[in-house]
Amino acid sequence: MIKLFKNLQPYRWTIGLVLVLIFLQSLSELYLPTLMADIVDKGIVTGDNGYIWRIGGLMLLVTAASGLFSIFASYHSSKISAGFGRIMRGKTFAHVESFSLQEFDKLGTASLITRTTNDITQVQQVLLMMMRMMVSAPMMCIGGIIMAFSKDPALALVIVCVMPVLALTIYLIARKAIPLFKSMQTKIDKLNLVLRENLTGVRVIRAFNRIEHEKKRFDEANLDLTDTAVRANKIMAAMMPMMMLIMNFTSIAIIWFGGGRISTGHMQVGDLMAFLQYAMQIMFSLIMVSMMFVMVPRASASAVRINQVLDTVPEILDRPAAKVAAKRGGHVVFDNVTFSYPGAEKPAVSNISFEVKPGEITAIIGGTGSGKSTLLSLIARFYDIDSGSLKVDGIDVRDITQESLRSKIGFVQQKAVLFTGTVRDNIGYGKEDASDEEIRHAAEIAQATSFIAEKQEGYEAIISQGGANLSGGQRQRLSIARALVRRPEIYVFDDSFSALDYKTDANLRAALKQETTDSSVIIVAQRVSTIMDADRIIVLDEGEVAGIGTHRQLMETSNVYREIVSSQLAEGEIA
Incomplete structure (x- = not known):
């Protein structure tokens, strides 16, 4: 996946800005519990209303600043991830266009479609999460631990004891879920293949009355993917209750031991409240990291599949001296x-x-x-x-x-292939700068003018995908006209x-x-x-x-x- 992230070079300054914004947001959120502790210890306990208003106002300003940092960071990180997806789709498509027929035979059309769409989307989504979570989570975790120790080092040992339990829980859940998320990509390939065959072969399916058979094929592939997704998400669904259970027990432990330290004068009430918030920030940051541990392997599997396409060297290349x-x-x-x-x-x-x-x-x-x-x-x-x-x-x-x-070469293949667009677009596909006269002349030689004239829009008549609204003979004649319009040296029929x-x-x-x-x-x-x-x-x-x-x-x-x-x-x- 790191190899793919080299394509983020055009966004390096924007990424730097996002990191700065997230850092400022994290500092703001870490500062809020301390301000709250000051309000309790120095304002409420002493009855100093002026101090409460001043610090309360400061808290509002810090909260507003944190919100603005978060909005701008989200905006720019979304822009980066969307731009990255655009770059990768363009790069993958351009590379696939250079493939010889051998590479298409090897990788498969359905798989190439999935890799160019679904797989790139997976990596794009993880990139967005990484810029938000993977940066802010460590900051919040480390910052929370530092602030917790600054409030009460002895009470911070509760967090130190809980973290291994939390880490073990995350590890056990991720170990079961990650292989399932990886296998989902292959099963999406299978589903895409069956769906593509059904849509392109719909006439044959209906002609041979095999609709129920094809429904069964699709249901099998769909059910296989659904079962894997359900199993993976069941495991992930267990994560949040487990985390909340650990967090609640941690809160009980902090309040229990913190109450004892307040009674002995080693700690103030405001500090205990701040300590609780820092503990929650640490816990939530670890949950965010755990979510990344699940998402990253799935995206890594997608990245491997994308790299497989990008690293495939076409068998047919121009020689250096060509x-x-x-x-x-x-x-x-x-x-x-x-x-x-x-x-x-x-x-x-x-x-x-x-x-x-x-x-x-x-x-x-x-x-x-x-x-x-x-x-x-x-x-x-x-x-x-x-x-x-x-x-x-x-x-x-x-x-x-x-x-x-x-x-x-003017190549007219056995199966006539037309593209979505007008009759003029399809004939002109053979020569980009073809004039109207050249297009009409090519159509006349190809014996296509008769059926074109019958259409109300003439040369502007719309051709549906694959020429489905034309007969086989009409498709062939347009394909022949497409070859004729370029006036090649070699005609291949x-x-x-x-x-x-x-x-x-x-x-x-x-x-x-x-x-x-x-x-x-x-x-x-x-x-x-x-x-x-x-x-x-x-x-x-x-x-x-x-x-x-x-x-x-x-x-x-x-x-x-x-x-x-x-x-x-x-x-x-x-x-």
Whole structure:
């Protein structure tokens, strides 16, 4: 957690101010019992009303000053903790954005969400408590002990005897509660995972009538977290009655022994009253410390999880000598490329060699799991190859900065992903400074103008989260328009026409051919009709190249391709 607190550097002077304010507040509160003792011993006992009014007025001023110190300290400490939370969320989010897909696979999306929100909130709350309690509690405890000894050293031995009992009670309670608070964070992860799966997969759940099953899954995760929280809070609930019991017995002991010392003339009534208040201040400061002992381990567990994210070094980084890719047209060459996913038993693709030339359409086809999408991920360097070489415009992709490499690519993935906002925002996502004319042109090529025109707001129509208010084909067309608007050197379509009807598919490919005359186009498709006119077709089978050529060439040379074609097209269409 200390490692995270290094991010408080911008607030170092404000933290110093808070410490000074808390110190002054503590001094004020420690001074009040002494003033009260003076009123009793020198004012009430002697009947000096003037002295009572003067010291009473002073007590009011000290109380007001203490209140002001407390208000300003609370304001600034809240500002610091909120600012710290903002810094940490921003830093964590920015670092997660640099992750490759391997880090997302390893840490998990649900866990990353929990770490960026709940875990940072836990540390933020403890920081607020630390600035208030962890500073004031030791001051009040040490100050109270000093003032108690100054009033009556002999009676102060009562406090000395009670403190080990209090400390032992705190230790026994904290030892049982701390592991439970730590485990709660992991169980929040689990609950978040189940909830996220339910919300994103709600259509599948309803389609298969699995609502009761999912309710049961959520209830199990929810009950597990609730049981742990209840057990932890039951233990914590025992702390306050125990503390109050010890405090009350301490008060009885102080009054008992203090009364004897008053009767023998070793102590005055006002001093005994002040002594009681100092004893209570010491006890309450120890209770505050005990609360910190419970909160800090939970926050420490959260801090470990946050540091785990921040300390994760992305597998894919720009090399020190990485270059900015020049605009040359998007010539892609796979030379004996092999790649395995982390932990996989065998390579996803093996010994892949082919070439993608500007001005040509290269298609990739194959069965499910043959490695089609994997090849596209390698071009964008979402993963790094194990062996061989993958070059774009004659330069190994690992020697090009990721930003400049991806700026050359217009990527349309298999599952269309849209963002909350307008139609214009989603198309313009591909090019930040895209003009209205460029956005309209991209939509026209992507065959999206027809359904956009049907919307009352047109390009200003709101797209809900994930494009839930659009059909699958409409989402795909907007995703294609998003790639077209940036006019990249390499167009990558990962089965991006699957939700389109045959007429729209044909119109889109015809318009696309005119638009991409100077660019490289790579299309992964399941439909043979989509790729029959491609300049080059790569056939994949179980991660290996089973044939390369045009449609006619492959029909003569590739058994795998002929099987795919015959399963989709009639005799007349094949000819």
